[in-house]
Amino acid sequence: MSLLKVDKLTKSFGGLTAVSNVSLNIEKGELVGLIGPNGAGKTTLFNLLTGVYVPTSGSIKLSLDDKNSRELGGLKPYNVTKAGLARTFQNIRLFKDLTVLDNVRIAMHQNIEYKLMSAFFHFNKYYKEEDRLKEEAEKLLDIFNLSDKKNELAKNLPYGEQRHLEIVRALATKPAILLLDEPAAGMNPNETAALTETIARIRKEFDLTVLLIEHDMSLVMKICERIYVLDYGMMIASGRPEDIRKNRKVVEAYLGEDVNNA
Amino acid sequence: MRILMKKNLLILLCLIVTFVIVQVLIMNGIITRFHEITIATICINIILAVSLNLVTGFTGQFSLGHAGFMSIGAYVCAIINSRMDSTLGFLIGILAGAVAAAIVGVIIGIPTLRLKGDYLAIATLGMAEIIRVIFLNLKITNGAAGFSGIPRYTNWMWLFIFTAGSIILINNFIRSSHGRACISIREDEIAAESMGINTTKYKVMAFTIGAFFAGIAGALFASYFYFIKPDAFGFLKSIDILVIVVLGGMGSITGSVIAATILAVLTTFLQEFTAVRMIIYAALLVLIMIFRPQGLMGTKEITDIFKFGKREERLNGRRNR
Amino acid sequence: GDKNANEDGTKELNIGINYELTGPNASYGEASVQGIMMAFDEINDAGGIDGMKINPVEIDNKSDSAEATSVATRLMTQKNVVACLGPATTGNFQATIPEAIGNQIPIISASATGDEGVTTDKNGKVNEYVFRLCFNDSFQGVTMANFASNNLEAKKAVIIKDTSSDYAKGLAENFAKTFKSNGGEIVAEEGYVTKEKDFMAILTKVKSKDFDVIFLPGYYQEAGLVIKQARELGIDTPILGADGFDSPVLLELAGAKALNKVYFSNHYSSLDKDPLVQDFIAAYKEKYNTDPGAFQALGYDLGKFIADAIQRAGSTKPEEIKNALASTKDFAGVTGSFSMDKNHNPIKSIVVIELKDGVQATSVKVEPK
Amino acid sequence: MLSIKNLNVHYGVIHALKDISLEVNEGEIVTLIGANGAGKTTTLRTISGLNKATSGEISLEGKDITNIAPPQRVKMGISQVPEGRRIFPEMSVLENLELGAFLRNDKAEIKKDIEKIYNRFPILGNRKRQTAGTLSGGEQQMLAMGRALMSRPRILLLDEPSMGLAPLLVREIFNIIKDINNTGTTILLVEQNASMALSIASRAYVIETGAIVISGTGEELAKSNEIQKAYLGGE
C-alpha cells in the first residue's frame, strides 16, 4: 500500500483550473521529484497536500501503516502537519525576527509534553521538556552546521542558510513525508551540489519519504528515483529520470531540446 | 524543583526587597496617600499593558477592546465586594471578575479572531462598546450614574502581589512552547500553521489569558478608586492601554512595565500644568514615537541588557524595526 | 509659623479647584471655573477674607473619575487646601468623597445633583465633609413632572435622555415616577449619548407616538440640537428640561424660532429683579461678553459660598470650615438663597422658566417641601 | 556609460560593499556574479538609488548621479528588474506595464510598446486583466522584465532574472536578454546561473563578500579554473 495516494485531485480558482485531475502515488521511503513549467500547478499541488487550499475535488490519502489510512483533503494545515506531512515554501517563510533556535523549537511544539499550567508555573516538567527540546533542536541544526548560529535572527542568515533552516524546521515536526518546494532556488551550482547530498543524507538518517519540486535538473536527475511532470495542471508524464529526460512531451513543454545540464 | 534555581531565587529576593522597601516607606509616611494613588495606577496599568502586550505585541492580534475586559472585572468585583464586604469577598470578587472576563474573551475570541489586522481591531472595538452599552443599561450596575461606594480593599500588598504575579505568569507563558506558538502567529501565520500550530486555538488562548488579567486589573481598579462608571472603559481607555504597550515596545514585558510607570508619573507630574497638560502629553507622545518608533525597549527585555556575552537564553520575540 | 503665610506677611488661603477642564465634560468644568474665579476675583479685589487672599489651586481631572480621586488627594495632601471645590459631575464628585472623609477636608460641588451616595452614604448617614449647593435630581424631576401634570395638563409624556449622563438618568427616573403617580403615562423613553448631533431617528420615532410633552433631561449642548431638530420635524408639543438648559448656547444652537413652549427648571431666573442677580449678569456680561449659564452662576455662588463659610468660621481649619458650611443659614446667592439641611443639601426654591422665542418670558417659583 | 568608483555601502554596521569599482560600456552586457550575500543586489539597488552610498561615486555618461533621487535616475534611463520581481501584485498585468511607463507621456507610443511586450511574452498578452499576484513565478518574471522595458531604458539592471524559472524558460530569458541588448539597451546582469550569464556577457565581474575580486571578458572567466570551482560547479 502506498504511503501517499492522491486521486483525481482538482483545484480551480475562478475560471482557472490550476490542478486538474491529478493522481499520484508515493511509496514509503521514496524520493520523488515534481517538475513542470512555471505556472503548471506544482506549488498549488503542494498547497493542496498541506491543507493551505481546500481541494475542489479529489482525495488525498495518507497511510502511515497498513491499518490506518487518513483522508487529508480539507484538513487544516496544522492537522496535516500532525498527520505527518511537512513542507518548505517556495518563497522562504521563516519566522524572520526570531532566532534560528526558536524557529526550530516552534516547529517542535506539537510534540511537547507539558500542559498549559506548566507553561504558566514552570513546573519541573517544563524544564525537563525544554531541555530536551533544545537538545533535539541543536541536533537537527547540526545537519546543516547551523547550531553555531542558533542565536542569530533568521533574517540575518545568508539566503542559502535560510533555505537550509526551512528544511530543518520542517524536519522538526517529525514528518513521515517531507515536501520541498524549490530548495535549490537562488543557489549557485556548488551550493546546489552540496544540497543534493544533504537531502540524500537526511532522507536516510530520518527514514523519510521526500517529494520535491525543483527546476534545477542537476539536482532532480541526480537524486530523484521517480519524477512526475505537471503541465497546465495536468500530469503529463511520470517515470524514472532517464525516461523523463527522453519523454517528448516533457522535452517540448519543459526541458527544451538541448538538455545537457545534468 | 527547579523553581529553587539560583536565577529564580534571585528574582524572588528582588521582589521581596522591593515590596519591603515600599511598605516601609509607606509606613514611615515618606510615600503619602497621594503617591500611593500613582503607585496603584502604575500597577493596574502594568497588568493591563502586559496582558494586552501578550495579545497585540506577542501574538500580533490588533485589539482595541481591552478596556471592555477590564470593565467586566471591575463591575463583577464591585458587585461581589459590595455585597460581601470583607477581604474574602474582595478576593472572590477579583477571581470572579477575571474568570468572567476570560469567559467573555473566549466567547468573543472564537468568532472574531478569524479576522485580521484592522478588521479585527474594529471587531474588538465593537465588542468593548457592546459591553459598555450593556453596563450602561443594566440595573445592577446602576447604569450611567456609575457604581459608587465600593469598599477599598486594594492596598499596596495586593497591588504588589497581583502585579508581580501577572508579570511572572505572563512572562513564564511567553517563554514556554505555548508562548512561542503565539509568537509564531505574529511572525507568519501561514508558516505557523504549516508547522503544526493550531493558530486559532493559540490566538483565542492569548486573547483569553489577556482578558483574564485585564479582568484582574479592572477588579483592582474598582476596589481602589471607590467608583466606576461605564464611560471610564470606553475606547479611549483601550487606546490608553495600547499607547503604553507600543511606547514600551511591542513584545517587551519590561517595556510595558517601564512605559506604564513613566506614563503614570508623567500624567501625575503634568496635573500641575492644567491648561497645557494635554498639549504637553500629546507632543511628548509624538516626539517619543518619532525618535523611538520601536518603543522604548523594542522587543528587548531587561535581562537581555544585562546579558551581553551570553545571548543564550534571549527571549523569543525579537523584532527590531 | 503659618504654612499659609506668604513672604510679605499676607496670608493666603489655598482653595482646591478640581474640575473637568479637558475631556468630554470640559465645557461644564470650564464654565464652572469661570464663575468661581469671578467670585474669587471680586473677593480678593475687595481685600480678601479677613485680609487673606484666596489662592485658587486649579487642577484638571480630565473628566475622569479615577483622575478626580487623584487630584483631590493631591490638593488635600500636597497643596494645603482648606477646602476643595468640584468636580462638576456627580460621578466624579463621588469619586472624591472618600478622600474628603479620609483627609477631613470639606468638598463642595455646585452641580453634583445625584440623589444617592453624594452627601449621604449607603446607609443614609450624612457624609460629614461633603456639601453641595444645588438641588438634587429628584427635586427637579418631581417639579417638572408636577409642572407637566398640573400646569400643562399633560397626560402622556415622552422622555428623551442622555444615556451616558448620570444627571439625565436621575432626572428621568424621578420625572417618570412622579408623572406616573400623577396619573400620567410615559409613552416612550429614548436615549442618545453626549456629543451626539443627530437626533432625527429618535425624533421621527417619537413623532409617530401620541403624547403631550417631551421631557428632555440633559445639557444644552445636545438639548439645543434636539429642540431644533424636533421643531424642524414638525413636533410642536411643549418640551421640558432642567437646569442643564440654562445657557446662552441653547439659544444659539436651537435658534429663537424653535424655542417656544420650552420650559425648564432652574435655580434662578434672569427675570429676577433681585440686584444680586442683575449685578451678576451685568458683571458677567461685561467680563465675557455673553450671558452666564447655570454652571457659571452656580460656580459664582460656590466661590462666594466657601468664602462666606470661611469668614463665618473665623478660621482656616478645615474642620471649622466644615462646621460653618453645615450650619449655613439663609445664604444669599445668585442661584437663590438657602440654608443647609442636616444632610448637607441646600434648602432652595426652584423656578420653572418658560422660553418664548428663545428668551425667558415667565418664571414660576416652586418652594421645596 | 555607467561607471562606479570606490563605492561603499553600509547596512547599519554591516559593510556590504567595499570600495567597489566597475564600468559598463554602451551596448555591452556586463554580468556580476558571486555567492549568496556577496553584495550583488546591494550594488544594483545603489545604482538605482534605493540604497544610499556611504562614499564613492556613480556616474551615468559622465554625469555624477550619486546623490540624485531614484525617480530622477529612471528618467535618465536606468531601469531595474529587482530581485524577487516586485511586481504590483494587486494590480492587473496591464496596469503593471502602464506603471512601467510612468514617466512617459506619449500615449500612442506607450500603446505600441505594450503591444511589443505582448509579442515578446505572449502569455502576458493572454493574461492582461489577471491580477499580477496570482501569476506563477515565471509569468511574474516576464512581467517584471516587460515593466522595466516600458520606460525605454538606456541601461537595464537585471537581478537574477532566471531564478525559479523552468529550464526551457531560463534559456528563453537569456535569449530575450540578448535580444533586448541587440536592440540597443545596455545591460548589467546579476546571476547565480553563472555559466549562462558568462555565455552571453561581454564582460564580467566577480564579487565576494562585498568586494570585486576578479574581472575580465565572459570567455576568460568561463574558462578560469577558480571560477569553475567556485561558481560553475566544476571540479
Next chain:
Amino acid sequence: MSEFLQQMVNGISLGSIYALIALGYTMVYGIIKLINFAHGDVYMIGAYIGFAATTYAQLGFFPALIISMAACAVLGVFVERIAYKPLRNSSRIAVLITAIGVSLLMEYVMMFFVGAEVRSYPKLLSERVFEIGNVYIKAQQLYIIATAIILMIVLQFIVHKTKTGKAMRAVSIDKDAAQLMGIKVDRTISFTFAIGSAFAGAAGVLVGIYYNSIDPLMGIMPGLKAFVAAVFGGIGSIPGAMIGGLGIGIMETLVSGYWNSMYRDAAVFAFLIIILILKPAGLLGKNTREKV
C-alpha cells in the same frame, strides 16, 4: 410608511455625513495604511476655520469652504511631513500611536485657544425644509448627500483614472518598486494627504453648518466612525467607504427608530461584527488569501 421613508431619509443623511468624512479618511488609509486618528481632528479644524472665515471675516459659504479646504490641505501635508514621514519604515501600530498623539495635540491646542464650549455657525445655507407627504427633507441634507456622491466620484476618478492615482496605488503596494517606476514617493504621499485633508476640511464646514454646532472634541466620534466605515466597506475601497458610511448611518437610524435607541451603538456594532465574520474583508474588500 411615511415614518419609514422619513427614517430612511434620516439614515441616508446621517450616513452621508459619515461617508463624507470616511472618504477622505479611506484615501489616506488606503495609500499608506495609516489609521489616521487625526483625520477627525482635521475635520474639526476645518469646521473652525470655516467658522472663523464666516463669523470674523464675514465671508460667504464658498470662500469659506475654499479657505478651509486649502488650510486643511496644508495642515495635512505639514502633519504628514513632521509626524508620519519619520516613521515610514516603522510598524503600523507605531504610526497609529503617533496619529493619536497628533489627534490629542490638535484637540487640545484648539481647546487652549477657543475653549471647550460649543459654538454655533452663522446661517450660510438655505434652511428650507421640503415636506413631501409627511416626509421632511432639508435642503442641507441634499447638499451633503450630493457632496458625498460627488466626492466619491472625484476620488474614484483620481485614484483609478489619473496618473497620480496610479502612483498612489503603486506607492501603497510597494514603495521601492514604485521608485523604480520613477514615482516620487514623498510627493505622492503628500498629495494624498492634501486631498484627504482638504476633503476633511470641506466636511467640517458642511457639517458645521448642518448641525450648527462645533467644538474642539467634535472630531473624535466621526473620526472613529469613519474608521469603522472604511473598514466595514473594505480597506482602501472608495465606494466601500461610501457604502460603509451610509450603511452605518442607516443601521443606527433603524435601530433607534424601530428598536431601542438605548442599545443603538451595541446593536450596530454587533451587526457590524456579524457582517465582518461573514465577509472578513469588509463589504467591497477582496478577500485575497496570500499566495504561498
